[in-house]
Amino acid sequence: EDGKKESNSLFYQDTWGNQIGEPNANEVMVNHLAVDEDGKKESNSLFYQDTWGNTCYDGLAVLSIENLQFIAMDNRLGHQSVRFNQNAKKPSVKEDIEDFLITLIGNLKKIAEQCGMSQENIEKISATHDLFIKPGSLFTYPEEGILLNNEAIHALVLETQRRLNSFSIIKSKGFVRTENVVTNLTTEFQCSGLDMPLTGDIVPDYACFYVSQERQAQEA
Template identity: 30%
Template sequence: MNTITGIHTVELKLNANGHGVVNWNGKNPDSKYDNHLIPKLRKNKKNGSQHVYVSSNCTRHHLFKDETKVLAGEKARTLKSKVTSGSSTLQALIRNTLASSVGLIRGYMHTAGKNQESFGRKSPLLVEDLKELNSEETEEETCTSTWAVNKDGKRDSNSLFYRHSLGETAYEGHAAIIIEDLQFIPLDDTLGNSAYPLDSKKGKSQVKELVQSINHYLKTLSEKLNHSVSETPEVTSGHFKRKNNLLKNSEFGLLLNNSAIDLLVIDTIRRFYELQIIQGKGYLQMSSVDILLNDSCRAMAIKSLGEADPGLTTLQEIILPSDKIREYAIFFEPVTSVE
């Protein structure tokens, strides 16, 4: 068995600060009031302690909100009509999704047809909840709603509602980009995880168009980030086999080269650096992001490192011009002959 060397995961330690609540949990079932809102709150049943948090889904939404808004609109228009896996509108939707940060990093799932065939991409991005560090207790507020109306459509005099609020906040959390999941995009259904509905007759032209779309996106992103390296970021199609796989099975799909992986890693870290959430009468903004290029097989090694550990780096250090491309672990190898 060959040892897989290189960067296995890019791990992030996240620190953020803000004010108020940005992620609500809905009504409080323990309150004497029916209309009592509380923030996302996690309780420890053993010792009774509790803490406010921002869910990973909330963070992921805001990381990719610009792209998801566009694709959500396109998906809504596509699903107005009955679509099958062979539908050109569904194929265009998934092709546009894959040629974006949503398809390459965030992940997606689309279904079609009576049998609800599914086509999706597992997200290579792991995001943990952001835990609030400052206060376990929240202040209760009594509020009025200027929009409250009764069943006749007239203003309701009983427009009071209750909610908990936070003052100054500080959050901590972790995230990781899993290189193995980022590196390969399966296009056949050998293992039941096809990312795209290939047509048996038009397969070659579809793959060519898909490769061109993704490579165009990578080129545009490279220019936007001024990502200057000797190797052009791109994907290639073919049959690939997971290294050290005991079986001889191969999958047809797309493989990202080291430069494409590096480009998407930098863009994802940039999104965390620039992350801000303004909603729910509160706000949150990222204050610092520490990065570990983890070349070991130990998961989330960043959690055991101190703040001044020499293994940690920053986005500014990562994007410095260099002739040397970072060596990410190669988990898949091409197969020349398919059995």
């Protein structure tokens, strides 16, 4: 589908089990719907009944800052996130991109406010449209896209944590909710502030995986 990011920034896996670590069993049940004149089954259906009891839900989520911070507009590397008219010389395309940036930044600020970020950090939220290069990659091909700054990334990280904290599952007459979420920030790059708990007041120095083509040329 157009506009769907192929490189998802959130990876999630989960398991169901009881309190002694055994998986929950599914029992196949037969539902007799009707009988004919001779008392024989006329039709039936199969359904599954999950055993709940002392159920434990365990999930692991990984949030990729690399995929989160960059919104690709170029499809030549196969992970286009948003599509505009391919003729970038048309004024309408530039206007569309500017409108998209305004809407994006506005939505990020709303998310940041909902997650308790300070007003000072909210005002710093920004996104830049340019040609970007990923240093150290095999192919240093410039990609057109939008790069989020530290404050914008932090707003999305906090929102992800907020949703995991309020996560719940309702199934049949059973209800499962999140009791505890443990957050670990790890990176292969040297970053400061990653040993601190996630709060709205302190914005960690997230790793930046992309640099503008102009800046790359200046540093070369």
